Amino acid sequence: MTSEVTGGRYRMSVAYDGSGYSGWQVQPGRITVQGELERVLAELTSEAPRVHCSGRTDTGVHARDQVTHFDLVRGHEPRRLIHGCNALLRDDIRVMRLRRCPAHFDARRSATGKEYRYFLWNGPILPPHLRHQRTHVRRPLDAAAMSEAAALLVGRHDFAAFAANPHQERGGTVRSLWDLDVRRKGHEIVIVAGGEGFLYKMVRSLAGFLIRVGAGELAVPDTVSILASRQRTARVPTAPPQGLFLWKVRYAKRSP
Amino acid sequence: MTSEVTGGRYRMSVAYDGSGYSGWQVQPGRITVQGELERVLAELTSEAPRVHCSGRTDTGVHARDQVTHFDLVRGHEPRRLIHGCNALLRDDIRVMRLRRCPAHFDARRSATGKEYRYFLWNGPILPPHLRHQRTHVRRPLDAAAMSEAAALLVGRHDFAAFAANPHQERGGTVRSLWDLDVRRKGHEIVIVAGGEGFLYKMVRSLAGFLIRVGAGELAVPDTVSILASRQRTARVPTAPPQGLFLWKVRYAKRSP
Numbered sequence: 001m002t003s004e005v006t007g008g009r010y011r012m013s014v015a016y017d018g019s020g021y022s023g024w025q026v027q028p029g030r031i032t033v034q035g036e037l038e039r040v041l042a043e044l045t046s047e048a049p050r051v052h053c054s055g056r057t058d059t060g061v062h063a064r065d066q067v068t069h070f071d072l073v074r075g076h077e078p079r080r081l082i083h084g085c086n087a088l089l090r091d092d093i094r095v096m097r098l099r100r101c102p103a104h105f106d107a108r109r110s111a112t113g114k115e116y117r118y119f120l121w122n123g124p125i126l127p128p129h130l131r132h133q134r135t136h137v138r139r140p141l142d143a144a145a146m147s148e149a150a151a152l153l154v155g156r157h158d159f160a161a162f163a164a165n166p167h168q169e170r171g172g173t174v175r176s177l178w179d180l181d182v183r184r185k186g187h188e189i190v191i192v193a194g195g196e197g198f199l200y201k202m203v204r205s206l207a208g209f210l211i212r213v214g215a216g217e218l219a220v221p222d223t224v225s226i227l228a229s230r231q232r233t234a235r236v237p238t239a240p241p242q243g244l245f246l247w248k249v250r251y252a253k254r255s256p
Numbered sequence: 257m258t259s260e261v262t263g264g265r266y267r268m269s270v271a272y273d274g275s276g277y278s279g280w281q282v283q284p285g286r287i288t289v290q291g292e293l294e295r296v297l298a299e300l301t302s303e304a305p306r307v308h309c310s311g312r313t314d315t316g317v318h319a320r321d322q323v324t325h326f327d328l329v330r331g332h333e334p335r336r337l338i339h340g341c342n343a344l345l346r347d348d349i350r351v352m353r354l355r356r357c358p359a360h361f362d363a364r365r366s367a368t369g370k371e372y373r374y375f376l377w378n379g380p381i382l383p384p385h386l387r388h389q390r391t392h393v394r395r396p397l398d399a400a401a402m403s404e405a406a407a408l409l410v411g412r413h414d415f416a417a418f419a420a421n422p423h424q425e426r427g428g429t430v431r432s433l434w435d436l437d438v439r440r441k442g443h444e445i446v447i448v449a450g451g452e453g454f455l456y457k458m459v460r461s462l463a464g465f466l467i468r469v470g471a472g473e474l475a476v477p478d479t480v481s482i483l484a485s486r487q488r489t490a491r492v493p494t495a496p497p498q499g500l501f502l503w504k505v506r507y508a509k510r511s512p
Contacts, residue, residue, distance in 0.1 A: 017384045062385065082381075091387045125338075128273045129318065129389060131347045 007072040010081070011101040012037075012051070014066045017092040019132040019242065024056040024066075033057070033093060037068070040088040044081060047072055054107045054249040055114065058201070060241035062133065064117075065096070067249040069107045113178065113250040115194040118207040119243045122214075123187030134188075135207075135243030141214030143184035149213040150180040150191070152223040153206065160230040162209065164201035164238060173199060173230070182210065189214075192247075205232075207239035263328040266337070267357040268293075268307070270322045273348040275388040275498065280312040280322075289313070289349060293324070296344040300337060303328055310363045310505040311370065314457070316497035318389065320373075321352070323505040325363045369434065369506040371450040374463040375499045378470075379443030390444075391463075391499030397470030399440035405469045406436040406447070408479040409462065416486040418465065420457035420494060429455060429486070438466065445470075448503075461488075463495035 014037065022030035026038065037051045049070040057063055078098045085095040104110075121127070121134040122141050153162075160166035160173040179194040191210060193203050209226070212218045218226075218235065226235060270293065278286035282294065293307045305326040313319055334354045341351040360366075377383070377390040378397050409418075416422035416429040435450040447466060449459050465482070468474045474482075474491065482491060 015384050017387075064383075086381060091382070092384045094381050094384050096381055096383075125342060125350050125352055126347070127320075127352075128271050128348045128350050131273075133385060 007074045007076075009069055009071050009101050009103050009105060010078065011099055011105060011107070012068045012070065012095055013097040014063060014068060015094050015096050016063050016066070017132060018057060018060050018062045020090070020092055021059065023059045023061065024053055036089060036093055037085070040085050041070065041081075043088060044084040045072055045074070045076060047074070052107050054111050055198070055246065057246055058241055061244045061246070062242075063246040065248050066246050067107045067111070067251075069101065069105055107249075110251055111249050112252050113194060113196050114198065114246070115192065115248040115250075116198070116203040117245045117247045118191040118193070118203060118239065119245070120189040120191070120207075120211070121187055122184075122189050132242055135240050137211055137215075139215050141189060141211065142216065143182055143189055143214060145216075145220055146189070146191075146210045146214040147182040148220045149223045150182050150206075150210060152220070153177055153180050153227060157227055158230050159199055159202060159227070161226050161232055161236060162202050162205040163199035163232060164205065166199070166230075166232055169199055175199060175202070180206065201238050204239045204241065204244060205236050207243065208237035209235075211239060212237065263330045263332075265325055265327050265357050265359050265361060266334065267355055267361060267363070268324045268326065268351055269353040270319060270324060271350050271352050272319050272322070273388060274313060274316050274318045276346070276348055277315065279315045279317065280309055289322075292345060292349055293341070296341050297326065297337075299344060300340040301328055301330070301332060303330070308363050310367050311454070311502065313502055314497055317500045317502070318498075319502040321504050322502055323363045323367070323507075325357065325361060363505075366507050367505050368508050369450060369452050370454065370502070371448065371504040371506075372454070372459040373501045373503045374447040374449070374459060374495065375501070376445040376447070376463075376467070377443055378440075378445050388498055389501075391496050393467055393471075395471050397445060397467065398472065399438055399445055399470065401472075401476055402445070402447075402466045402470040403438040404476045405479045406438050406462075406466060408476070409433055409436050409483065413483055414486050415455055415458060415483075417482050417488055418458050418461040418492060419455035419488060420461065422455070422486075422488055425455055431455060431458070436462065457494050460495045460497065460500060461492050463499065464493035465491075467495060468493065
């Protein structure tokens with residue numbers, strides 16, 4: 001691969017089907033998204049860049065637009081890097097965009113917000129082409145009730161009741177949730193969650209909670225008491241990973 | 257499984273992701289859709305029904321709504337058969353509907369028409385979640401030219417130039433093509449083909465031809481001369497299987 005004079009920082013957008021990966025983060029003996037990206041970048045550049053993402057995804061979780069950054073000592077032409085990565089990667093990970101960026105850009109720290117989408121199939125039979133990308137809920141769900149409950153969660157709150165490990169969250173458990181919309185179209189229900197930041201497994205916990213509301217196991221007013229409890233209990237289950245997509249990461253306009 | 261007094265014929269709609277199968281038809285030593293359906297029905301009924309389809313699909317080709325029929329000596333409750341099949345099948349085949357039908361219904365012979373859809377991804381990078389369900393064409397295609405060429409093929413014609421083995425078609429090579437539409441939405445191009453019947457690999461041949469028109473390798477007026485030639489030549493390539501879906505099978509209204 002042709003080298004230019006100077007290296008520097010690169011910003012790379014990645015899409016992946018998480019079905020075949022033990023999540024984002026490198027782990028010994030596991031196939032991970034970060035591990036695959038670092039492996040092919042090492043092969044292409046003869047360097048060993050560490051690839052940093054906007055936020056880790058768990059086993060089985062997908063990304064439509066995961067933003068990452070990495071540094072190289074020698075310069076490489078972005079178009080060649082894209083083609084090289086996509087030629088070496090399995091077809092369930094794709095580098096969608098790649099460009100040089102200023103050294104102060106940080107995929108995680110520079111992010112000003114994120115959007116996740118959680119996709120449910122709420123019909124008797126899950127169509128085979130959607131099997132890795134939908135959580136199948138057979139019981140008919142009341143999307144209007146889910147939508148009402150979701151609206152009560154929007155805003156700046158202590159979301160400890162919707163975190164997997166609230167006591168391990170370094171920055172505390174208060175977060176701003178900008179949007180939490182529930183949209184039904186036929187058998188498909190999409191939960192759109194936008195916010196400045198999310199706690200560990202927060203979107204899957206919100207989805208698990210909303211599914212219980214839709215099924216009538218929890219009532220809309222329970223939302224308020226559960227949120228106020230600031231305690232994670234079995235009332236809020238964690239929905240399965242395969243319905244979840246990291247959809248979009250936002251950066252300030254000035255950001256590269 | 258509970259037996260009722262009398263058996264009879266059953267009509268079954270099946271959806272499948274063809275990626276993992278050597279096509280529809282049972283073949284020794286291969287995993288096929290028909291083979292899997294017959295295996296699970298045998299397990300559920302202790303009979304060995306042959307499952308007949310509306311039209312065989314090749315290796316890697318998908319079905320959204322493949323219609324089939326089979327006969328059982330003893331009666332079985334359709335809902336139990338659906339659940340039983342879907343519990344035993346891998347998740348890339350799903351029985352979507354199943355009901356009793358009159359003995360004169362034949363999934364292939366009773367069909368009055370079929371719709372296939374061929375999906376192309378015409379952008380630089382194929383998103384990973386679509387990898388098994390789209391044919392990736394990187395060169396920008398002119399969908400308007402494809403649409404013009406397609407319109408010239410609609411009607412009752414000798415489609416020998418678009419058949420894989422024109423001399424092996426038992427009923428000759430004349431067919432009525434009702435619709436051949438090319439629709440673009442962003443990077444996605446869908447070719448919708450509806451007709452009374454299709455020759456072997458005819459839809460993939462039409463798609464292969466239209467891709468060449470879209471790429472400017474063939475001109476719109478070539479359509480007329482290729483059709484009139486009634487000769488299959490290398491000018492018409494067969495497009496890959498993974499973009500093709502058997503979308504819908506039509507039966508007369510009176511049909512069960």
